[in-house]
Amino acid sequence: MPQHYPFSAVVGSDDMALALTLSTISPAIGGVLVRGEKGTAKSTMVRALASILPPIDVIAGDRFSSDPREARPLSPDGPFAPDADVETRPVRLVELPVGATEDRVLGSLHLEKALSEGVTEYEPGLLARAHRGILYVDEVNLLHDHLVDLLLDAAAMGRSTVERDGVSVEHAARFVLVGTMNPEEGELRPQLLDRFGLTVEVAAPRDPATRVEVVRRRLAYETDPDAFAARFADDEASLTDRIQAAQKLVEQVDLSDWALLKIAEVCAAFEVDGMRADIVTARAASAHAAWNGRTAVTRDDIRAAARLALPHRRRRNPFDAPGIDEDLLDRILGDDEPEPPVPDGDGEAEADEDAGPDVSADTPSASPSERQGHGEGEPQAQNPTPPQAASDQAQGEADSSAGEADSSADQTAGGTEDVTVASAQQPYRPKLFTVGGTGAGESGRRSRAITETGRRIGAAPRTGQGGSIHLTETIRAAAPHQLARGRATGSGGLDFRASDLRLAIKEGHESNLILFCVDASGSMAARRRMEQVKTAILSLLMDAYQRRDKVGLITFRADGADLALPPTGSIDIAAARLADLPAGGRTPLAEALLKTADVLRLERVRDPRRRPLLVVITDGRATYGDRALERAHQVAAHLGATGVASLVIDCETGKFKMGLALQLADHLMAEYVPLGEVSASALTEVVKGAA
Known part of the structure; x- marks a missing residue:
């Protein structure tokens, strides 16, 4: 069986195929990040990429794949003689497991020789093996922070330095970094996100005929892999020849002043941060021109490059959906393209011959007949639009007196339920809070462990x-x-x-789980307070995204409790779930605490090392069911006996207070914090103080 599914046989991933190809033509672009739902052939296409890349020359016997054309290769196995033997081998695709250790990535002391022979010898790691090849990280968003730091250093410097356990080694580490991820499982650190030159959003095709073709090809591959590979052998060879020709041509591509100005105008219009976007777009445009056999960058080259280089750089915070406005891009580029110079010789004709009759000029993955339903104009799947800031909306009439009125309506049997939906304000950067003591959880950036x-x-x-x-x-x-x-x-x-x-x-x-249990009944003066609670949770989510935490949200109102936000680190999913959170009705406090106990028990099984902090936001009232308050206190006592660290924020207002939240805190064995209003800033301060 062939090692990988053929690259040219993948259906419906045109942008991904183009991005991967451009990065191999010009490795200085900085690699590719592929975002998409599960089952969209992300890993399949990346693993197939190495099979269509032209082979490389290396110095024979060198463990670090040094280029024989370099005058002074940065290799611990050197120096090498000028007439050192040269061997040709395929480009390596090295996979970096999410759970890899630092020693495995960087390399370390050869332990066996050190212990048995007393010899200090360096054993290369994955970065050394990936030099001049492809370093692939599946589920890159789940990569531990210490490994992310190593990749950032190597990507920035083009070399890896090891200073540990008596070893002092430096070697070249230039590779094409390719990462795939499912946004539902969490976001990527901004520092690493910016290091990817290009990004692609992939989704399963919705056209039934295309889906049928995907299934047909996969079944054919599994039935007879050799015959299936032979069917696409010519396409694979054509792609290899075309990539090799483009790699030679890219150095001759002319990036004119007009092209540079257009690139600058595009990047400025989309308000990207820094200058890396301009540089990456210029490199990608040059690679796209070479891929199409041209020696001058055109409007189409800039457009293709901008679509891949800018979406992940225009995000102001993790709540923003990726993507760019292609209509705006077309307006910026305009139609005033100067006539490109005629290439010398027959370079363009030769490039066309190398491309083969069945290879599209814009899409390297399949012939035109194999890409039906996936033209360049097909809309790309986008993430749901995040909630917008609500600073320009009215606060409503939910002040203290209105809160007491809602309380009376909440406790009146048969009353009409008044349900409102509050919007969050613009999230802000919260202060750091930690869980007390020393844990032993998953590596993160918050509590000591x-x-x-x-x-x-x-x-x-x-x-x-x-x-x-x-x-x-x-x-x-x-x-x-x-x-x-x-x-x-x-x-x-x-x-x-x-x-x-x-x-x-x-x-x-370590990273932690912050589980909010929020009273969304009428007694909470829901519109104003839920707006502030949502803002605080969104702000904490942004901080949790950077520190690798999980955050969950349980709300209770009417006749039950709802897990509005399952414990997650995904900012996009969290923002979408919180946007339409309703409020109003009775107060089923006992049901909320039972739901909380179930969620904590399940999370303890799923992730036993992650310590939780429960934050209950309520006025302590319980108005649903028989003996509602008594049942709520019984459930609270049971939950408190489990030893979960918890906090009760008292939201009761008015001149005459019943003190029910204080009673709840006693039964829950939680810290009690009287708070007249659940303001966003006060909420994060209280959580910080609970650490």
Whole structure:
């Protein structure tokens, strides 16, 4: 069976195929990020990419794939003789697992030789293997922060530096970084997002005929892989030849002053941050021109480059949907394109011959007959529009007196339910809050914890397979036993046993789960207070996105509780769920606490290492069902007995207060915070103080 599904056989991923191809023509573009729902052939196409790339020349025997044309290759295996042997090999596609260790990525001391022979030797990692190739990260949005930092350093410098465990090594690490992700599972750190030169949004085709063709090809591949690969062998070879021709031609492409000005106008109009967008767009336009056999950048080249280089750079915050206005792009580019110069010789004709009769000039993945229903003009799937700021909307009449009136209506049997929907204001940057104590959760950027990354604070005997070796403590553990093991003084290296190995204990930071349980009944003066609560949650979500936390939201009103926002790190999904959150009606407090207990129990099974903080926002009233208040206090006592860290924010207003939220806090064994109004700034301050 062929190792991968043929690249040219993938149906309906034209933009993705083009972005990947342009990045291989000009690796300086900076790689590709592919965002899309599950089951859209993201991984299939990336893994097939290496099979259509032209082979490369490397110095024979060099573990770091040095280019023999370089005068001074940056390789620990060097220096090399001028007449060193050269070998040709395929381009490597190296996959970086989400759970990889830092040693595996950077490389480290060759432990076996160090322990048995006393030799300090560097063992290369994944970055060294990916040099001059493709580094692929599936589910890149789930990558641990310490690995993200390593990729950022390598991408910025084009080299990897290792200074650890007695090893001091520097080697070249230039690669095409390709990441795929499902936005539903969380967003990407802004620093890494900006490092991707191009981004593509993919979605499953909606045209039934196209879906049929996808299924037909996949079944044919699984039935007879060799025959299926042979069917597309000519297309694969044509793509390889065309990429090779474009790689040679791209250095000759003329980026005129007119083209540079248009690129600058486009980037300025879309208000992108920094200058990287201009540079990437210029490189991508040049690569697109070379891909089409031209030596001058045209309007179409700039348009194709801008569609891929700008969408992820115009986002002001994680709530903004990716994408650009293509009508605005066309208006900026205009039609006043100067006549391109005629290329010298037969370069354009040769490029056309290399392309083959069945390869589209704009789309490298399939012939025109195989791309029916997927023309350039087909609309691309976009994420739902996020909620807009509500600063220009009226606050409503939900003040303190209105809140008490709603309370009376809430407790009147058979009363008409008045339901309102409040909008969040513009989110802001909240202050940092942490959960107290030292946890042992997943690596993050918030609360103190014992993690796989961070500073060393001790060592412990190895009890499993994972972990970072603490070399000094391992030697210290083995030294007292050398005479008993038959090693005389001065006889050579140490005799190590498995029981001598010590793993480093590291203190870093973990991510947490912040679970809000919000009273959305009529007694909360819902319009004004829910607006402020939503704003606080959206702000905390933005902060959680940067710190790798999860945030969830339970609301209760009328006759039950609703998990409005399941624990998530996805900002886009969170914003969409919060936008239409209703408020009004009775107060089913007991049902809300039962729902909260279920959510926490399920999350404890799913993610047992992540510590939660429960934030209950209510006035303490319970008006739904028989013995409503008594049942609520019984459930609260049961939930408090589980030991979950919790906080009750009292939202009761008016001159005469019943003190029900204080009673709830006592039963819940939670910290009680009297708060006249649930203002966004006060809410985040209270959560911070609960740490």
